Amino acid sequence: MSSFRYSDVHKIVYPRRHEGIYKNRGDNPWISIRIRQGVGRDPSKWSSGQLRVIAEVSSAYSDGRAMLGTRGDVEIFKVDFRLFNEVTAKLKEAGLDPRDSCGNSVRNPIPCASQFCPYAHVNAEALSTFIGDYFRYKNEYEQPSLPHRIKISISACERACAVPVAQDIGIVAKPNGKFNIYLGGGIGEHAFSAKLAFTDVDAEDLLPICIGVAEVFRRSGERRGFKWIVKSRGLDEVKEEVVAIAREVKPRLPKPPDLSPKIIKSRIVKVPYPTGWVTAGELIKLANAADEYGFGYVLLFNNQNVYIPVREDISKIEGFSNYEIKNPGPTYPEGPMTVACLGSELCPPGLIDTTSLGRKIHVHLSRFNEPIRVGISGCTHDCGMSWIADIGLEPFGYRTRILLTIGGTSTALGFIIGTIDPGDAELAVKVLLNMYERSGVHGVRDFVAKVGIDAIRGELGKNVPSLKPPDKDMVIIFGPD
Ligand code: SF4
Ligand code: SF4
Numbered sequence: 001m002s003s004f005r006y007s008d009v010h011k012i013v014y015p016r017r018h019e020g021i022y023k024n025r026g027d028n029p030w031i032s033i034r035i036r037q038g039v040g041r042d043p044s045k046w047s048s049g050q051l052r053v054i055a056e057v058s059s060a061y062s063d064g065r066a067m068l069g070t071r072g073d074v075e076i077f078k079v080d081f082r083l084f085n086e087v088t089a090k091l092k093e094a095g096l097d098p099r100d101s102c103g104n105s106v107r108n109p110i111p112c113a114s115q116f117c118p119y120a121h122v123n124a125e126a127l128s129t130f131i132g133d134y135f136r137y138k139n140e141y142e143q144p145s146l147p148h149r150i151k152i153s154i155s156a157c158e159r160a161c162a163v164p165v166a167q168d169i170g171i172v173a174k175p176n177g178k179f180n181i182y183l184g185g186g187i188g189e190h191a192f193s194a195k196l197a198f199t200d201v202d203a204e205d206l207l208p209i210c211i212g213v214a215e216v217f218r219r220s221g222e223r224r225g226f227k228w229i230v231k232s233r234g235l236d237e238v239k240e241e242v243v244a245i246a247r248e249v250k251p252r253l254p255k256p257p258d259l260s261p262k263i264i265k266s267r268i269v270k271v272p273y274p275t276g277w278v279t280a281g282e283l284i285k286l287a288n289a290a291d292e293y294g295f296g297y298v299l300l301f302n303n304q305n306v307y308i309p310v311r312e313d314i315s316k317i318e319g320f321s322n323y324e325i326k327n328p329g330p331t332y333p334e335g336p337m338t339v340a341c342l343g344s345e346l347c348p349p350g351l352i353d354t355t356s357l358g359r360k361i362h363v364h365l366s367r368f369n370e371p372i373r374v375g376i377s378g379c380t381h382d383c384g385m386s387w388i389a390d391i392g393l394e395p396f397g398y399r400t401r402i403l404l405t406i407g408g409t410s411t412a413l414g415f416i417i418g419t420i421d422p423g424d425a426e427l428a429v430k431v432l433l434n435m436y437e438r439s440g441v442h443g444v445r446d447f448v449a450k451v452g453i454d455a456i457r458g459e460l461g462k463n464v465p466s467l468k469p470p471d472k473d474m475v476i477i478f479g480p481d
Helices: 007-014 014-019 048-061 079-094 124-135 203-220 228-235 235-252 280-293 354-365 422-439 444-451 453-463 472-478
Strands: 022-023 030-037 046-047 064-068 073-081 152-155 169-173 180-184 195-201 268-272 277-279 297-300 305-310 337-340 373-376 391-396 401-406 415-421
Touching: 014 022, 014 228, 014 268, 022 079, 030 079, 046 048, 048 073, 048 079, 048 297, 064 280, 064 422, 124 152, 124 203, 169 203, 169 373, 180 203, 180 235, 180 422, 195 203, 195 235, 203 228, 203 235, 228 235, 228 268, 280 297, 280 305, 280 422, 305 401, 354 415, 354 422, 391 422, 401 422, 401 453, 415 422, 415 472, 422 444, 444 453
Parallel strands: 152 169, 337 373, 373 391
Antiparallel strands: 022 030, 030 073, 046 297, 064 073, 064 277, 169 180, 180 195, 268 305, 297 305, 391 401, 401 415
């Protein structure tokens, strides 16, 4: 083939999405490659050597940029699709692997940073590696067998930093050594809150239950996602089916590893990358800092921050002197931060330029010295996780409007304020932030509880003329459920 037409996307790239490949926007040969850790590796820890390889690959095959994802992944863009195997081979040499990071697959089961948190009841990273490895490279849990993706997260305590509310399977450790499991969450078009399905689950039953969910889902053929199975069949029926499969498969499965908490004594440098873009040069700087002051790796989570664990006696890091070195602790809420997806620059369904909008909005966050998360997505797939952000923006429709939500947390979806014109998005966020600041309340969800959504809508309506309150149609499109 001498040239690549956008219309070829379905023939060549689409069936291979589970391999970590995604067509970039436009009539060009570009793809993005979403990269996750290889089999057997802690999905949250990225070694300095791996950061250097991504820097090298993004410079040689792309435009020297990479994007930090919201599942602990890293994505590179503008790679010629004909070089996918060549790039993947280089990544594999460094223990990285794009497969099962995209398309219909069991995605990276993202753990909280339990090894750097005094609240941890378990080793979430070890559990995540164990569960993730089971599903890796299994054809039955990849397209075309799997009708949609499955997202799993693991939180090592009830603070639930790993956002169980928005996962197909949200695992949350309890102080008694057992686990709660939430099922059927999912954001984007039709936002569904995950529901508490199982309580006090033993560690050895976690993988069987995950397989039970994957099997119920696979056998259903429901292309809209597992959340719709929970919705249509009801939680009780789904639980029964999941348990029946879990009982059947459990005797054949490996036992989980030792999950007792493993705390690594350290302090943490948090390096935020608002809207997620990081250059090859910055990746090398991060790698050097991790080697010189820390443990040879950085942590990635769900918020486009890079965390560099450093030795306890370190008080300053060359090249990062503006960044606070803090004690280990929860990673949600964090901020101020602006999390954004790829958007219209390179993503085919993108309706708005999330990077430009995010950067403008982030300027208004800079005066806050507290956790505030703005989540911006380029379309209703909501890769920017707007529904769980303090302030969320998610565009939709042929004549693009932006859905505005407020007060999302890791355990509760945000409330719908209404829709606005894209040109008013920055103004709307500014008005909301001013209102929040004036209230004197700490925590945006508490602010919503105190002031009330109607008052917020009223104030916004005075300043943002394009605001339209939610109507029946909008609720049908978006939920929440
Ligand atoms: S506070 Fe957050 S990071 Fe710490 S153990 Fe709990 S869920 Fe994990
Ligand atoms: S939310 Fe839409 S525009 Fe943004 S990365 Fe996902 S699919 Fe692309």
